[in-house]
Amino acid sequence: MTESQFATVRTWLAAPLDHDVSEAIERLRRAPDVRQIAVMPDVHLASDICVGIAVATSNLIYPQAVGGDIGCGMLAVGLDIDSAPLQDPKVAGMVLAEIGRAVPARRRNRRMTIPLPDGLANDSLSHPSLESCRREDGVLEFATLGSGNHFIEIQSDENDRVWLMVHSGSRALGQAIRDYHLTRTQTAGSRFRALDAGSPEGREYLNDASYARRYADASRRAMATEIGRVLSRALQTQICWDTLITTDHNHVSFEHHGGHDVWVHRKGAMPAQQGESGVLPGSMGTLSFHVEGRGCEEALCSSAHGAGRALSRTAARAKVTERDLRRQMEGIWFDYRLADRLRDEAPSAYKDVRAVLRAQRELVKVRRTLRPILNYKCL
Secondary structure, eight states, X not given: OOGGGSOEEEEOOSSOOOHHHHHHHHHHHTSTTEEEEEEEEEEEOOSSSOEEXXXXXXXXXXXXXXXXXXXXXXXXXXXXXXXXXXXXXXXXXXXXXXXXXXXXXXXXXXXXXXXXOHHHXXXXXXXXXXXXXXXXXXXXXXXXXXXXXXXXXXXXXXXXXXXXXXXXXXHHHHHHHXXXXXXXXXXXXXXXXXXXXXXXXXXXXXXXXXXXXXXXXXXXXXXXXXXXXXXXHHHOOOEEEEEEEEEESEEXXXXXXXXXXXXXEEESEEEOOTTOEEEEOOOTTSOEEEEEEOOXXXXXXXXXXXXXXXXXXXXXXXXOOHXXXXXXXXXXXXXXXXXXXXXXXXXXXXXXXXXXHHHTTTTEEEEEEEEEEEEEXXX
C-alpha cells in the first residue's frame, strides 16, 4: 500500500491531540481497507482504537472500532412538570432511593427480571455460547444500568421543564459478542483484527451486533418506563413519550458517503445526519444538550457523543479528592455516600462540553440546553 492509499483523516478538536492518541489514529489510518477517519472533539485513548472516532471501510469490519459495549447510547424524554418539586431534599432523596430499587446495577433474581420484548426474545445469536449469554446475563441485565459512566439523570431545560436522560449499553451481552467474534477475525495490520463483511463470519458478526444494538435500545426504553413509574408516584407526573430522543454511539452501519457505500464504524461517536436528533451529555455536574445533525459528510455525518474524558480513571482517582467532587456537584442531588467511590466520574475528569460543542459547530446545532438536577449512578 502506498502513502496515497492511506485513509484521509479529518479532525474536529477542542484541544491538541495527545501523542498517544495521535499514534493510535495513525496506526488506524494505515490499516487495510480503512478509507476515511473522522476524529471527534471528545476523542480519548482506549484499548486498540480510540473512543471518539468514526471509521469508514469498503469491505472489512473491525469489531475493535465498535468496542464491547455495542449499542451504548442515550435516551432523553420530557415530563409534564417543572423542577420545583425536586428542590425539596426529602423528595429528591426519595426519588434517588426509588430509582435505585427500580433500576439496579444488575438483577440477581430471575423472578425480578423485566421480560425481553418479543423481537428480542424470539431472535437468536450465531453461536451456542452467545445464546447462553443471551438467556442468562442478557435476561438478568436487561433494563439495568451497569456501572462506570452510565447514569440516569433528571434535568431541566431553559423553560424549567423536567427531562429524563438515560445512558446505558448492551452490558455483558455486547462484550460477549465482541470477544467471540474477535476469535474468528484475521490479522489486519499490527494491532487490528477484521472480518470480511461478505463472509459467513462477517455476516454473523453483523447479525449479532445488530441484536446487541436493539437490546441496548430496548433496555433504555424499559428503564425509562420504570423510572416513569417512580416519578409518577413521587411527583404525580407523566412521561411525554412524544418528546422521545434516542440514539447510540457504538455501532457499525452500512451507509452512503461521498458517492460510495461504506461500513461506518462509530466508537464513541453519535450519528448526525441532516436533521437527526441526538443527545450530547456533559458530566454528572455539568450541562447537557439536545442537538440536531448538520449532515457533515467529511465527518461521516457523525458527532461527539459527550464531553469525553480529560483524565483517565486512574489519574482522576489520584487527582480528585472527595471534597473536590462534593464541591463540583454543589446544587445537584446524588448519593453522597458514594462520593469517594465516584471520584473518577467527577466533572473535572471530563473535558469542557461547551468547548466540545464549539469545536464541532459544523456537525450539530444545539436545540435545547439542560442543567442537571439529580444524578444516579451504580457502582
